[in-house]
Amino acid sequence: MSNSLQTELAKHKGVEIHGNSLRITFMWRRMRCRETLGLPVTKANIRHAAQLRAAVLHDIKMGTFDYARHFPESKHAANFSSARNERLKSLAERYQALKAVDITPDTESRYATALNVCLELLGPERLASVLLPEDIQKLRVDLIEERATSTVNHYLAAFAGFLAWCESNGYSRAGLAAACSRFEMSDREPDPLTQEEFDALIAKGCLHQVDSAAITLAVYTGLRPGELCALACEDIDLEAGTLQVQRAITSRGTFKLPKTGKPRTVMLFPPAVEACRTLVQLATERKRLDVTVHLTRHETRTDTITPLLTPGTLARKKKVNPWFVPTAWNTKWAAIQKRAEIRPRRPYQTRHTYACWCLTARGNLAFISKQMGHKDFTMLVDVYAKWMDDESPNELQHIWRGIQNQKRKAPILPHKNSDIALSS
Structure with a gap:
């Protein structure tokens, strides 16, 4: 081989002579690959081989290298390229x-x-x-x-x-x-409203009775925002003092089942009953609408219902969505908090407020859990343990009073030995 060919070959890394032909070498999947090109050794072919190798290295770097496309005649192509090599x-x-x-x-x-x-x-x-x-x-x-x-x-x-x-x-x-390991997240403790903050929301934050009724209903039922926005007048039973949670609305305006996939009955505190009464009265002239509730991917049901809460009540525009979606409710909630001049919170904190108020009032865990739509009360224990612990100094006396009351109410049963003594 002439000196000029040797000089040209030295300029291009990874290009070498194999027999009477040029060959390129490169690393692919942590293995050294060699492919003979079948080109005679000339300056032009050496430069062409160098360009081919550069193209191979570029595709490898970009993750798009297809062995069979670059070297269709190679015996190695079957080892590296197959129907499984898909993008x-x-x-x-x-x-x-x-x-x-x-x-x-x-x-x-x-x-x-x-x-x-x-x-x-x-x-x-x-x-x-x-x-x-x-x-x-x-x-x-x-x-x-x-x-x-x-x-x-x-x-x-x-x-x-x-x-x-x-x-x-x-x-x-x-x-x-x-x-794909997930990142650790610090547990966010519930940030419930105080009674003073709730009073400020109603007195200063709400400009219309529909807003004050909606906030009261959210705080005194613990409904998720999507469940609250999807409530219908037909879900309310004022005489029984209950409401049915049968659907939730998504940010896209579609309806689905509540989070647990099952409807539930929520028993209402007196403020919630009055809030429902106000909202139902304000909705008397609204039209009933057909909504599609997605049960599964392949199953739906149609509910003919009247929106309990609707943006149209206070909207300036003529054409508005008949239902609040969670994002729109977020905007309204933020404005109410700003007018009330309280520390801003996410709308979900009204749900936390309900749970914390019930727990600090020593409510039954199973009852609160059922009201909120949890699968069991372990969620309450995990998330709201702090509010339970706050009551621990007085809890012993509270339990003891309960035991004493039970003793006074329960009949005194004779002991088995007493029966024997009496019979003898």
Whole structure:
């Protein structure tokens, strides 16, 4: 080989001579790969081989390298490229279609958002087979930079499900889903309203009786915001002093079952009964509407109901949504708090207020849990332990008084030995 060819070859790393032909070398999946190009050794071919190798390295770096596309005649292509070497975007589309049959359209939309964000950060055209746990760890870093921890954990949970599906079907290596570990979150303690703050909300924050009635109902029932906004006049029984929680409304304006998937009956405190009475009276001229409640992905029911709360009561616009959605309720709640000049809280704190007020009044745990729609009262113990502990200094005396009352009411039963003595 002439000196000029040797000089040209020395300029290009990874290009070498193999027999009478040029060959390129590169690292792929942590293995050294060599591919003979079948090109004679000339300056032009050496430069062409260098360009080909650069293109290969670029695709490897971007995660889009397809061995069979670059080297269709290679005997190694079958080892590295197959039907399983598919791109993340196409796999995600198939996964979402399969996942959709088990979830509601609203949940499907949230899943799609989470997957799309993760795919954009990883690269939607990357091959699933080349992903490493390190890539997922880098994804976690990128996600947490500009997002709330709760949001990131939702994204990671959704993406972990997708990666587990990829692993089980052989599209990717094992261990990727496990790398989607969620970030630890500090437990947010409930921040209930004080009686003084509640009074300020009613007296200063609410400009109309519909607002004061709605806030009173929220605080004295502990309904979730979506449940409160989805209430209908038909759900209220003023004579019995109860209301039925049969549906909730989402931020997209669709109706679904309450969080536990089951309706529940809430027994009303006197302030809640009066609030309901006011709201029902204000709704007498409203039209009944047909709403579709999603029970499952494939099952719905139609409720013909009258909105108990509606933005149209105080709205300046002629055309408004007949139902409050949680985001609109958030806006109203924020304005009421601002006028009341109290520390701002999320609307969900009205639910916490109900729980804490009931617990500090020594309410029965099972009863409070049923009222709030919990599966059992362990949630109360976990979330509201502080409010239970606040009563612990007086709890012994409270229990002892109860025991003494039971003793006075219970009949005195003779002991078995006494029976024997009497009979003898």
